[in-house]
Amino acid sequence: MLQFKPSYCRNLLCEMECHEHAWPFLLPVNTKQFPQYKKVIKSPMDLSTIKRKLHENSYKCKEEFASDVRLMFSNCEVFNEDDSPVGRAGHHMRGYFEQRWPQLT
Numbered sequence: 001m002l003q004f005k006p007s008y009c010r011n012l013l014c015e016m017e018c019h020e021h022a023w024p025f026l027l028p029v030n031t032k033q034f035p036q037y038k039k040v041i042k043s044p045m046d047l048s049t050i051k052r053k054l055h056e057n058s059y060k061c062k063e064e065f066a067s068d069v070r071l072m073f074s075n076c077e078v079f080n081e082d083d084s085p086v087g088r089a090g091h092h093m094r095g096y097f098e099q100r101w102p103q104l105t
Protein backbone atom coordinates (compact mmCIF):
# COMPACT_ATOMS: atom_id res chain seq x y z
CA MET A 1 0.00 0.00 0.00
CA LEU A 2 1.40 3.36 -1.06
CA GLN A 3 2.36 5.51 1.90
CA PHE A 4 -0.39 8.16 2.36
CA LYS A 5 0.90 11.53 1.02
CA PRO A 6 -1.15 14.25 2.74
CA SER A 7 0.47 16.84 0.43
CA TYR A 8 -1.76 15.81 -2.52
CA CYS A 9 -4.86 16.09 -0.36
CA ARG A 10 -3.66 19.36 1.16
CA ASN A 11 -3.18 20.85 -2.33
CA LEU A 12 -6.61 19.73 -3.52
CA LEU A 13 -8.17 21.01 -0.27
CA CYS A 14 -6.49 24.37 -0.87
CA GLU A 15 -7.89 24.51 -4.41
CA MET A 16 -11.37 23.80 -3.05
CA GLU A 17 -11.06 26.44 -0.29
CA CYS A 18 -10.35 29.17 -2.84
CA HIS A 19 -13.00 27.97 -5.31
CA GLU A 20 -15.67 30.57 -6.18
CA HIS A 21 -18.45 28.25 -4.91
CA ALA A 22 -16.69 27.13 -1.69
CA TRP A 23 -18.36 29.78 0.54
CA PRO A 24 -21.02 27.45 2.10
CA PHE A 25 -18.38 24.89 3.07
CA LEU A 26 -15.55 26.93 4.60
CA LEU A 27 -16.78 26.58 8.20
CA PRO A 28 -19.09 24.21 10.11
CA VAL A 29 -22.78 25.02 9.51
CA ASN A 30 -23.92 27.42 12.24
CA THR A 31 -26.56 25.45 14.14
CA LYS A 32 -27.84 28.66 15.79
CA GLN A 33 -28.56 30.05 12.33
CA PHE A 34 -29.91 26.64 11.17
CA PRO A 35 -31.47 25.04 14.31
CA GLN A 36 -32.88 22.14 12.25
CA TYR A 37 -29.42 21.19 10.99
CA LYS A 38 -28.29 19.08 13.98
CA LYS A 39 -31.52 17.06 13.88
CA VAL A 40 -31.34 16.34 10.16
CA ILE A 41 -27.57 15.92 9.64
CA LYS A 42 -26.01 13.30 11.93
CA SER A 43 -22.39 13.76 10.74
CA PRO A 44 -21.64 17.39 9.86
CA MET A 45 -18.50 17.98 7.79
CA ASP A 46 -16.85 21.09 6.33
CA LEU A 47 -13.55 22.13 4.74
CA SER A 48 -12.08 23.56 7.98
CA THR A 49 -12.73 20.26 9.78
CA ILE A 50 -11.15 18.29 6.92
CA LYS A 51 -8.14 20.64 7.07
CA ARG A 52 -7.79 20.09 10.85
CA LYS A 53 -8.07 16.29 10.44
CA LEU A 54 -5.39 16.35 7.72
CA HIS A 55 -3.13 18.43 9.97
CA GLU A 56 -3.72 16.03 12.88
CA ASN A 57 -2.96 12.99 10.68
CA SER A 58 -6.48 11.62 11.28
CA TYR A 59 -6.61 10.24 7.73
CA LYS A 60 -4.81 6.93 7.30
CA CYS A 61 -5.29 6.90 3.51
CA LYS A 62 -6.51 9.20 0.74
CA GLU A 63 -9.83 7.35 0.57
CA GLU A 64 -10.65 8.44 4.13
CA PHE A 65 -10.03 12.03 3.05
CA ALA A 66 -12.29 11.56 -0.01
CA SER A 67 -15.05 10.04 2.10
CA ASP A 68 -15.18 13.14 4.36
CA VAL A 69 -15.31 15.40 1.29
CA ARG A 70 -18.17 13.30 -0.14
CA LEU A 71 -19.92 13.31 3.27
CA MET A 72 -19.84 17.12 3.19
CA PHE A 73 -21.51 17.17 -0.26
CA SER A 74 -24.07 14.50 0.67
CA ASN A 75 -25.05 16.49 3.78
CA CYS A 76 -25.51 19.50 1.52
CA GLU A 77 -27.83 17.59 -0.83
CA VAL A 78 -29.92 16.28 2.09
CA PHE A 79 -30.44 19.72 3.65
CA ASN A 80 -30.58 22.03 0.63
CA GLU A 81 -32.84 22.17 -2.43
CA ASP A 82 -30.91 21.53 -5.66
CA ASP A 83 -32.27 24.85 -6.91
CA SER A 84 -30.97 26.96 -4.02
CA PRO A 85 -27.77 29.01 -3.70
CA VAL A 86 -26.15 26.52 -1.28
CA GLY A 87 -27.51 23.52 -3.19
CA ARG A 88 -26.14 24.79 -6.48
CA ALA A 89 -22.78 25.61 -4.88
CA GLY A 90 -22.63 22.03 -3.59
CA HIS A 91 -23.19 20.60 -7.07
CA HIS A 92 -20.47 22.89 -8.51
CA MET A 93 -17.99 21.91 -5.78
CA ARG A 94 -18.77 18.18 -6.00
CA GLY A 95 -18.19 18.35 -9.76
CA TYR A 96 -14.88 20.08 -9.21
CA PHE A 97 -13.73 17.56 -6.60
CA GLU A 98 -14.72 14.44 -8.60
CA GLN A 99 -13.01 15.83 -11.70
CA ARG A 100 -9.78 16.58 -9.81
CA TRP A 101 -9.77 13.52 -7.57
CA PRO A 102 -8.74 10.91 -10.23
CA GLN A 103 -5.82 13.18 -11.25
CA LEU A 104 -4.45 12.72 -7.75
CA THR A 105 -1.75 10.17 -8.48
Ligand SMILES: Cc1ncccc1N[C@H]1CCCS(=O)(=O)C1
Pocket residue numbers: 023024025027028029030033034075076079080086
Ligand atom coordinates in the same frame (compact mmCIF):
# COMPACT_ATOMS: atom_id res chain seq x y z
C1 LIG B 1 -23.45 23.89 3.66
C2 LIG B 1 -24.72 24.33 4.31
N1 LIG B 1 -25.71 23.44 4.42
C3 LIG B 1 -26.86 23.78 5.00
C4 LIG B 1 -27.08 25.06 5.49
C5 LIG B 1 -26.06 26.01 5.40
C6 LIG B 1 -24.86 25.65 4.79
N2 LIG B 1 -23.84 26.54 4.67
C7 LIG B 1 -23.88 27.86 5.24
C8 LIG B 1 -22.48 28.30 5.66
C9 LIG B 1 -22.38 29.72 6.16
C10 LIG B 1 -22.90 30.73 5.20
S1 LIG B 1 -24.56 30.41 4.84
O1 LIG B 1 -25.25 30.41 6.08
O2 LIG B 1 -25.04 31.23 3.83
C11 LIG B 1 -24.55 28.77 4.24
